[in-house]
Amino acid sequence: MTVTLRPARSTDAGTTGTILHGFAQENDWMPNLHTCAETIAFCGYMIDQGWVTVADDDGDVVGFLALKGSEIHSLYLTSSARRKGIGRQLLNLAKSQHSELSLFAFQANEPALRFYRQNGFVEIARSDGADNDENLPDIKFAWRKEGLNDG
Numbered sequence: 001m002t003v004t005l006r007p008a009r010s011t012d013a014g015t016t017g018t019i020l021h022g023f024a025q026e027n028d029w030m031p032n033l034h035t036c037a038e039t040i041a042f043c044g045y046m047i048d049q050g051w052v053t054v055a056d057d058d059g060d061v062v063g064f065l066a067l068k069g070s071e072i073h074s075l076y077l078t079s080s081a082r083r084k085g086i087g088r089q090l091l092n093l094a095k096s097q098h099s100e101l102s103l104f105a106f107q108a109n110e111p112a113l114r115f116y117r118q119n120g121f122v123e124i125a126r127s128d129g130a131d132n133d134e135n136l137p138d139i140k141f142a143w144r145k146e147g148l149n150d151g
Contacts, residue, residue, distance in 0.1 A: 003062060003086055005093055008052035013044035015061040016052065019076050026079070029108040031134050046073065053093060055086045065090040072103035082111075091119055099145040107137040116141050 008016065017040030024030045024039075034042070046052050046066045051073060055063040063077035063086050072094060077087055094101055103121070105112045117123075121141035129136040 003055040003057045003081075003089065005053055005089060006056055007050075008047045008054045008064065010044065010047055012052070012054050012061055012064075013040050013047055016047070016054065016064045016076075017041070017043040019061070019064065019078055020074065022078070023076050027109070029106075029136070031136075033133060053090060055081065055090060057081070062086065063090060065094060067094050067097075070098045070101050072101055075103075087115060088119065095143065095145070101143045103141050104132070104138045105141060106134070107139055113139065119143075 018036060020043060021034070021036040021039040024032060024034075043052070043064075046068075049068070051066040051068050053065045053067070054061045055077070062081035064074065065072065066074035072091075075087060075090060101121075102124075103116070105116060107113070107126070121143045123139050124142045125140040127138055127140070129138060132138060
């Protein structure tokens, strides 16, 4: 699968929202808080803010990254696009644009935890989930470009 990374267009809200909603549906540890229509509207908002890059496979959006400043807000792929390097492509794009990145991942999302650790992110904090909508324990990760000094 060869994909092109491009800025999301407003017409991508339906597909990105369906991808995000689908992730919640396929994981029984995720609470079902929003309808698919609400999730599509939320993705439309992120697109309107200019946060979203999509992975386009010959006209089909198979994943997306929402980057708010240097914080990765969302990185999701269709089930058929996983484990093909597409998530890494999206992540590398974010790394090319910033010297530091951060994100939160749910503790129950073991594939995501593995993915971020394999891609140079380190755990910097844990929470009980009281500060996220899902009320799920999460982990804050950070990444710094190699060679950056602390001073």
